[in-house]
Amino acid sequence: MKRPITLKINGQRHDVLVEPSATLLEAVRDQAGLMGAKEGCGTGDCGACSMIVDGRLVTSCLMLAVEAEGSDITTIEGLARDGQLHPLQQAFIDLGAVQCGYCIPGMILAGKALLDANPNPAPDEIRRAIAGNLCRCTGYTKIVEAIAAAATQLQGATP
Amino acid sequence: MTTTAEPTRTEHAVVGQRIPRIEGRKKVTGQSVYAADVSLPGMLYAKLLHAPHAHARIKGIDTSRARMLEGVESVVTASDLPQFEARRRSNRAYVLLASDEVVFAGQPVAAVVATSSAIADEALDLIAVEYEELPVVLDPVAAMDPGAPLARQPIEEIDRSEARGHATVDVREEEGAGKPTNVASQVRFTRGDVAQGFAEADAVVEDTWRTPFMHQGYIEPHATVAGFDPVSGELTLYTGTQGQFFVRDQISNMLRIPETKLRVVGMELGGGFGGKVFLTQALASVLSFIAKRPVKLVYTRTEEMTSATPSGGCVAEVKLGMKRDGTITALDARLIYDTGAFPGASAVVGAILLGGYYRFPNLDIRSYEVLTNKVSVGAIRAPAAHNATFAIESALDEACRRLGLDPVETRLKNAVAEGDEMPTQQKYPRIGLVETLQAARESAAWREREAWKTAAPPGTKRGVGLAIGGWLGGLQPASAVVELNGDGTINVVVGANDITGTNTAFAQIAAEELAVDVSEVSVVTGDTRTAPFAGMSAGSKTLFTVGRAVKEAAEDARRQIIAVARERLGATEEDELELSGGEVRIKGQPDKALSYRRLGGITTGFGAAYAPIIGRGSITARRQAPGFAAHVAAVEIDDATGEVTLRRWTTAQDVGFAVNPLNVEGQLQGGSAQGIGSGLWEEMVFDVQGHLRNPSLLDYRMPTAADLPDIETILVETPSEDGPYGARGVGEPSIVPGAAAVANAVRDALGVRVNDAPITPERVLRALGRI
Secondary structure: OOEEEEEEEOOEEEEEEEOOOOEHHHHHHHHOOOOOOOOOOOOOOOOOOEEEEOOEEEEOOOOEHHHHOOOEEEOHHHOOEOOEOOHHHHHHHHOOOOOOOOOHHHHHHHHHHHHHHOOOOOHHHHHHHOOOOOOOOOOOHHHHHHHHHHHHHHHHHOO | OOOOOOOOOOOOOOOOOOOOOOOHHHHHOOOOOEHHHOOOOOOEEEEEEEOOOOOEEEEEEEOHHHHHOOOEEEEEEHHHOOOOOHHHHHOHHHOOOOOOEEOOOOOEEEEEEEOOHHHHHHHHOOOEEEEEEOOOOOOHHHHOOOOOOOOOOOOOOOOOOOHHHOOOOOOOOOOOOOOOOOEEEEEEEEEOOHHHHHHHOOEEEEEEEEEOOEOOOOOOOOEEEEEEEOOOOEEEEEEOOOOHHHHHHHHHHHHOOOHHHEEEEEOEOOOOOOOOOOOOHHHHHHHHHHHOOOEEEEOOHHHHHHHOOOEOEEEEEEEEEEOOOOOEEEEEEEEEEEEEOOOOOOHHHHHHHHOOOEOOOOEEEEEEEEEOOOOOOOOOOOOOHHHHHHHHHHHHHHHHHHHOOOHHHHHHHHEOOOOOEOOOOOEOOOOOHHHHHHHHHOOHHHHOHHHHHHOOOOOEEEEEEEEEEEEOOOOOOEEEEEEEOOOOOEEEEEOOOOOOOHHHHHHHHHHHHHOOOHHHEEEEEOOOOOOOOEOOOOOOOHHHHHHHHHHHHHHHHHHHHHHHHHHHOOOOOOOOEEEEOOEEEEOOOOOOEEEHHHHHHHHHOOOOOOOOOEEEEEEOOOOOOOEEEEEEEEEEEEOOOOOEEEEEEEEEEEOOOOOOHHHHHHHHHHHHHHHHHHHHOOOOOEOOOOOEOOOOOOOOOOOOHHHOOOEEEEEEOOOOOOOHHHOOOOOOHHHOOHHHHHHHHHHHHHOOOOOEOOOOHHHHHHHOOOO
């Protein structure tokens, strides 16, 4: 039996109708129509579906949509403002951290969750923070460099 | 840290620059559209039922209960599907669903099409299949025995069309003995007198090296939306593939649809690494024919692991002779590639590479492709290469140790160069193996190795190892179009599916040839009805072949621009015209210039006097440009647990000419990571019944960010004869030496060698005699 719920995604209300068994990932993609989050495994092992829910990085394939009702949900679509990329997004492009791109929405959100909690992470801390997000293209070197560069830029921007 | 040996780039303005990927903004904002993101009106969802047994006869399938579930449109088994001629039965992609015989655990046996994927999933549980289990063949060495049970009904001829996209070799396979066996193919290369070679050797290393099944590990599962329109008879496929034209050709062949009624739209591809070319597209198409509505088929990760086309395992028996001065005297080897339940392992390529890195005066290599009841295999980045390289580079390292020789100098002494022969007697064109080894020798990781090892923390041992490897490269024709738009900007149209940043490189090539900023150029990959033909994005050949076509098309456009400008500007025959900064002008007469914007107007506007500028490039490639890599691994091993931690990694690779060093570094780093994975963690483990025991990304351990150090890259540039600006393929060589470099580092640290990859703590402790 489907249930109407309201999800707050990137600051916007989305009234959606979901099965009780629907995952947050399914609701966001299939009902809210935000296709940036990807399914890579469906078992929480790859991180391609990562979203930030109430400040915590979650694998949205393992969270039920009904559990997320009332929460603040950030997806990759919520990072750029008025066509202006978030410093993480810009650094990922400029430093060559993007290849096939499938892991990138989740990877950038993992970077954001880290920088929100720890604005000046050491390279090892960056590596641990994104260890739940698999990338098969890059070998991670340029991703770590991009997150470090974005951290530097964000710190410079803060008075 | 990434360092690049930056050569002088004054000759070129745009190629050779670190240009960020042109589709980057779409990817970082989640706007790129992958096949699983596609929805069509009235679309249905397909799910597959997989065989639970590795070898069985299907006695009967009862789909009646599944058909009755509300929301189920159709339940399809082999009896509902077209059958293809015998030769095609050797091709996994042509066996849409198992008919009478199941040959691996995970083989699809039925498909459900329903109004939602949840309903389709539910219906799978309602299908009852009766199986009669048959003897399971799993060990490829035992399977070669003439008396061994057969893994499957005999195959007569083998269809190798897909494999040729990855490596273009022209070698005749040997005829089998007549009686059906599990040996799908075999090849033998000989040179000189091996017995004499071993008689001259001061050290002979003889051992067996094993590499397991390994998964390509792309993060995006296979996905296709097939839309058949019964009114027009047209079929449109939105699919994730490395080769949309290959998909078109195969579907046309299989389903007898003319290519005029078939449109394959290669979507943004979430990684392929050889494993994502043609697998589920035909089944999705047939399901759409039956439903007369669009059908979406997306693999789950479990299906990816049990029912896609990973890379096969290999048992390599290698005997290598070396003189005291480091001269290699002989190589005698037997390679046994486990190809799973369908042919597909590149046993020929493995044999060529095994005997192709060094000047072996005497060699005898037999290479076999053996059928077993495991998942059928496909290409991986440099298919068959890492397996053979693990063996030969370990054996060579061991010979150096026995004779107290320097591993780099010994390799340099024997390394192949231009004019040397491969085991096929084909001569190498210009290659940069020697230069690559020299670059690795100069790397910090190699030069500082003794001091670094001495500083091992208490309770650990450190070692540094080096290995080389290469890839010959694929060949396929390609074409491209470069046109001047009405506003003076440039459009490039290609048919190649971009995985590695090739479209960015094409933009650079067009910008270079037409003397504009790269931001003035757009590159689009058209679909198979709109794009000029391109081969598969595989075999490290996309830039090498399509890049040449783009360059030729841009040169053609430039000639047309000059012809129009010559007339328009009233240039004399003696006047020389030049392109610069988005305009064409008469050299030495700065006021005699025509901007591209104006050119766009006078070649496209109402009543325009000149024909549109549209350049065409169409090439064929006949000579490969082999690429070589040398990897330096520095490992630290925990005395108590045997766990190997990688501390440093440097890769030097001959890339010919780096059209985009930023993207080339990324290729080298990604390939290195896969090679490291093959050396330390990655293994598909099958139980005695042939079931995969680790069909998830938790249990199949690919490297995470926390497992790896920064990967240092050194770009070596030995120009190829035929690649654009001297470029050669870069994607594949980067994975090849990985496992061997790790193994040689472990040997350096421990004094014992681990011959089975991946080098797990258990294998380390066994090698040390501790368990």
